Every structure is written in structure tokens, then in C-alpha cells.
Amino acid sequence: MPTLTLALKDLRLLLRDPRSAVVLLLMPVVLILVLGLALGEGFGEKPDDRLRVSVVVRDAGLPAKAGRTFPPKPWSEVVVDDLTADPGTAGGAGIRVEVIDSEEAARDLVARGKRAAVLVFGPDFSDRMDRSSFLAAPGFEPVNPFGRDGVVLDRVGLSVLRDPTQPTASAIIEQVAQVSLFRVLIPYMIGQAFARVGDDRFMEQLAEMLQDRKPIPPDVLRELDPVVQKLLAALTADPNFAAIALDEFRKAKGSDFLKATGDAATIARRTPEFRAAVGRAFQDPKLLAAMGKDLAFGEVLTPAVRAEVGPAVRKRVGDLFPSYDFTAPTWAQLTRNQGREGADRNRAVYAEPGTKRYQVLVPQYTVLSAFFLVLSVGWLFTAERRHGTLVRLRAAPLARWQVLVGKLLPCLLVSLAQGFLLMLAGRLLFGISWGPRPWLLVPVVACTSAAAVGLAMLVAAVAKTETQVAVYGTLLVLVLGGVSGSLMPRELMPESMKRASLVTPHAWALDAYSQLLGSPDPQLAVVTTACLMLLAFGAGFLAIAWWRLDLE
């Protein structure tokens, strides 16, 4: 409870300290505004000669399907991945995909002539792509995506918003979409169809179909003669056959034992003649016609035969096309080429012109100003000394840790409020986007605050006077800010410097913000790692502060 009392008192003092408001809130906002104006709309925008394809993704996602392994993500993502994949060794400028967050915004851009065309993945895009098939089956309503000119976009739930004043550009974009859709659909549909070749259902249907095919013509039966001869040769050469024959003759009703034995012996002795007789019979058209009269082709395809033949047929068909893998679901695998992966760098979230600079500046100065907390906290500590109240705190029934935590809590609260307010100001004043996963900003702001509070407590523990806090604190914050890339975009830093800058908490925070605010598909692993590192920095700073803190 005394800790809370101390925390509330310090919170009140912090809120009443106009210096804190200026340093923590006003200064970053003013800096962002001034730098944004000074650097101009182009800041943060890279020169780009890639073809831009704008998309709106309203895709509701994949329909439920048991045992699904492909695609692993909604079909719209698969198409966007194909669009954003690097062109590979063939070179070329490649394509960059710009994701617009709403169809209304896209319509507005097209209406204003800012975009020649925008692809809109409808809510049923994944469902329709999933049902695209060459096959038909009971209970399955396939979508035939192909028409005279290629993929009929409506059939797969893709629409194109076109600016009629830019027909050439919009036609190019549509053609690009056509090619990507082909690359995505063709292997999927071929794979589906090829998987049916020789499967159980296919062989069963084949057998059913051949049940009607009778009689079997004499020529067909004649072709079976070698097979029959092989069977007879193997049969009659086996000693068991004579024993089976003797047994059968003896069991026959009314048979004479001696005669049955003699008949069996005769058959055993006359097998060459018997095989010759069968061979002749298979050369006799009349006899063959009689044999095939009630026999259907389908009877030959017994279940066991189907199980053996089906896969063999599929494999053999596949072998006929060695340059292709008809079972593969992707274009690269179908054509036995190296895969093409969608590249994040080729994908971006649409931002109003000029907001790009703030998309860079807001996180930079949010991080930088978070660490200016060292001034406020340092002043809070030194004021406690200057006003003599530290003596009263030491004389009060408080433990050392209670004093430290009592100081830490309000600083953390102020830092959190600062972080969230600056993000809010970024949105409201500078029009930045919070990215596709805005909720992830919460842990990033919180972990940045934890690191900032740790550093602030460390500075407060070391500095003895307000002047020391102001001079050393400001120097520390600016140096760390410069090293980390808080003063200029990290993207402009050389790789070696970027790596070196990871010794600062700022750099980790900036990497996390860069993922969340700059990438259309933020990598959770990068954000998580950054958050853990920030917490580690905070804990480390606090441990040193605890060691160095001298309340006397």
C-alpha cells in the first residue's frame, strides 16, 4: 500500500510537471510535424519502377474441407504471393502489390484517376477457386473458370475496378492478373484431375462402363491365347494338378475307382496334347465367338485387378510427360522448376500520399521520445533530493524496494500513456496506418516502455543533480537514438551499422514497429523477438539501477 501511495504521488507530480508534457508529448509531435514538412511527401517513398498492382482483399477465406493440405492460406493470398514473387533469373522489374483496405477507397482512387485498375478479391473468391475443376461428380458443383479469352474473372469471384480513361494501363494489370490466375489455377485443376486417373472410383466407373461391352469379339479372345497357354503350361507341369484331377474324378458321383485313376493318369500323360487342343480352339473363330458371347470386358476388371492396374496406369501416364508433375499443386512444381515465393518487399499497404513519411517518422520519434523518459524520471528523483523529501521517505516505514517500485510504476504508466498517445496522434494527426495487426502494437509499446523505464531508473540512480540528468540524460538518449536509427530511417543505415545498432533497445523497438507499420504481413517471430529483447533490456537496466541506487 505505501508503494501505491508513493506511486500515486509521483504520478501526480509527473502530470503536474510541464517539462514532462513538453519532452514526452509535445516535442515528438512537433518534431514529427516539422521533419515531415521539411522532408516533403517523397520521404519514406523509395523510387520504384516496378509495375504496381492494387488489390482489395475481401476474401472470406477457405471453405472447410477435411484433410486439406493445399492451399495453406486463402486463395487470394496465393494469388498475391504469385504476383509478388520475385521475377527470378529472368530478371525484370517485377511487380509490387499494393493492398488497399477497402473497396470504397479503391473506387475513390480509380474514380480520381489515381489508379488505372484495382483487383477486388470478392468474399467468395477462395470458395470459387477451391471449386474450380475439370471434373464433375455427384454432389459436387464445379466452377469452370476458363472462357474464350482465358480466366473468366467473375467466375472465380474476382472483379476489376477500371478507370475508363486509362484503358491501356488497366488492360496490362488485368493481363497480369490473368497470368497469375493461370499459374495458380492450372496446376491445381490438373492436379485434381490427374489424381482421379486410376483411382478406385475411376477404375470402378471404368469397370461399370465396360460391363456393357459384350460379347468379347473372337479377335480379342484370340489375343489371349498366349496368356492361356502360359497358364495351362504352368498348371499341368505342377504335380499337384494330377493329384487334384485324380481327387476330383474319384469324388464324381458314381465314378469307378479304377476308371477314375486311369482317366487321371491319361490326363497327366496327355497334357501336351491338351494344351495343343486349347491352342487350336483359340484359333477357331466360331468357337471363339461362342466363348465370347456372354462375356463382358468389365468382367476382366475385378477389384483386385483394378487395385493393381489403376496406380500403374496413373504412373505410366505421368511417365509419358517427364517434364511435368501432374500431381503438383503449384505451377513451379508442375513444370518442375524452382519455386517462386511471394516477397514481402513487393507488398505494401496503401497509404495516402505523404503519409508514408509519417509512417516512418512516427515510430522513429515515438521510440526516441520514449527514452526521453530518463529526463522526467531523473528529475523526479533529483527533485526528491532537492526538496529534502528523500530524507522523509527514508525515515518512513518503507523498504528500499518499495521506494524503487513506487517510483517505477508511475513512470511506466506515463511511458505507456505516451506510447499509445503518440500512436494515436500518428493516426489522427498524421494519418498513419496501424498496419494489418494493430493489436500487436500494444505489446510493442508496452515492451518499449519497459526498456525505457529501466534506462530511466538507471539514469535516475546514477545522476545526483538535475543538471546531470539534463546533460547526461539528453546526451545518452540522443547518442542511442542516433546509433539505433531513431534519428534517421534505419533503412538508410548500412547493414553492418544496422547489426551493431542492435545493442540498443531502440533498434529492437524500431524493428518491431517496422514490421507492424511497414509490412503488409508482419512476422510474428520478429515482433516477439523484439519484445523479448526489450524486456531483457528493461530488466538489465533495472538490475543495474537497483545495484547503483543510493537513497542516502
Place this chain on the structure above:
Amino acid sequence: MTAPVLEVADVRKRYGPTVALDGVSLSIGGGELFGLLGPNGAGKTTLISILTGLTDADGGTVRLFGEPFGRGRRDLRRLVGIGTQDLSIYPDLTARENLRFFGKLYGVRGDDLAGRIEEVLSAVGLSDRGDDRAGTFSGGMKRRLNLAAAVVHRPKLVFLDEPTTGVDPQSRNHIYQQVRALNAAGVTVVYTSHYLEEVEQLCRRIAILDGGRVRACDTLPDLLKTLDASLRVAVAGAPPGFAARLAAVDGVKSVAPADNGFKLVVEDLPPVLAKVAALCAAAGVELAAVSTREPTLERVFLHLTGRGLRD
């Protein structure tokens, strides 16, 4: 003296080569208003730091309310209030907020705290400025608030270190009243001051600290008794042997000739003065002038420490 609330035995403290306290022993009874005097560097602040738990002694023992006391005894710290020599209030908080904070820090809460805040604000004459920030107060008002902050949690033992330094007479009177009221309410007060007259007025027992040692510790009359008074008489027509007759007067310790008369060292001035006057009349000696010099706390202090309090 009632049962001691504070017992200090052979307390020692060094700061590097400097000896701050060199075997201090004291005992302060419950309900006492105890004065602690000492020149700068005498060790007063060090002693108070040890007695309030701000620092630990290197040696010796401190017992508070009968229990061993040190920095770790947070339970005993609740019973102690400290009015620091330098102000220790938050200028950006109002008077009420300051008192609420310090009260809560010591575990006083709710209505009890609210009532207590009004009580102490009234006692130090700041009721009408309770919602003003302390930073806007005059020096005297800040001192009064500082005192209020020391007692808001109803301590049983209060250390007041130079509580009237730099304050106007009005504020000084408020502080005196508050100190007396506290003491009257049974609170034990340890009072240090540069102003000897304050200590003389307020404190029944006084300790004089110098060089890290307690040079004297007693009630004011007993302290004064450690020094003799002097009586200078100018006479005309004194017969031979009159000096010997003066020396024989009961209470006269010594007689020495002085300009136009004699200088007498006496134990207790008023009865000796009457007897000397009677002797002059009986001997036909004209008593032309009389001047006296009685012992004061300042003289006692000078005598014990060899320097003034503000040296």
C-alpha cells in the same frame, strides 16, 4: 524522569577518518521536551539520523520504546516523526496533498486521515491555505507545513531539527505553540535549535553535544548551577579588612579587589546581595554601585564547548 522512550548507549559513528559521534549516551523519558544543543559539526545531525533510522551507528545501542532500534525496524519507525532541518515537503503538491501523502505513508487512512489533516492544518494555522501548493507558501508557512508533515501520523516521539530556522516571528510562535501542544498531548519531543532562548523556553532537560560527545545533560537550573554568579560592588570609605569581612559572608566563594571596590564570586546571587548590602550598612561603608552577572545557558554552553553556538 518517566520510563525512557529513547535510550542511547555509547553510540559511535565515523565518516572515514572523521569521528562524528564518540560514545554518546542519552536517556529521554516519555513525554519529555528534550533540547539538544551543539555547535556546527557537534554530531547533532548524525545522532538524529541514527535515532530516526536514516543511518546505522557503527557501535553502541539505541533502544526505542524499550526495543533495539535500527534501520530495519520499520515497525518502530511508524512511532517516530521527523521535522527535518531542511524543508522536506513537495512544493508541487498542496498542503493537504502533502499531509495526505505522508499520513498514508505511515498507514493512516480514510476518515481518520482526513480528520487528522484538518487538525494539524489548524494547529499550524494553515487551514485556509490547505488547497494551495506548498511552493507558493512563504518560508514560515513552509516551516509550519514541514512540522505538520512530521506529526500528521500521530508519532509518539518527534525529532525537530532546527524547526524555526529562517522563519518570521508569527510562524515561530505557531511552531512553539504546536511543540508545546504536542508535548502536552504526551508526545516526546527532541528539539534542536541554534536559538538558545528557544531551548531555554521550551525544554526541561537539555543535552549539550560537542565533538561527538555529550558534554552535559540536565535540567536548565542544574545546568546553570554549574557556573557561579558574580557581583561587583563599588564602595567608598571601606575600612581595612573589609575584603575579609566580605569573604566571610555566607555564599561568597571569593573576593578580589576591583576598581573602587570588590568583585565577588557567589553561588546564589539574591541572598548574597542582601547580606552584602547589610554588611555595608553596618560597617558604614557607602555602597556606590552594584553590578551583577548571573549564569546563562549561553555561558554554560561557552564554558563547556569553548565556542558559541553559531560558531
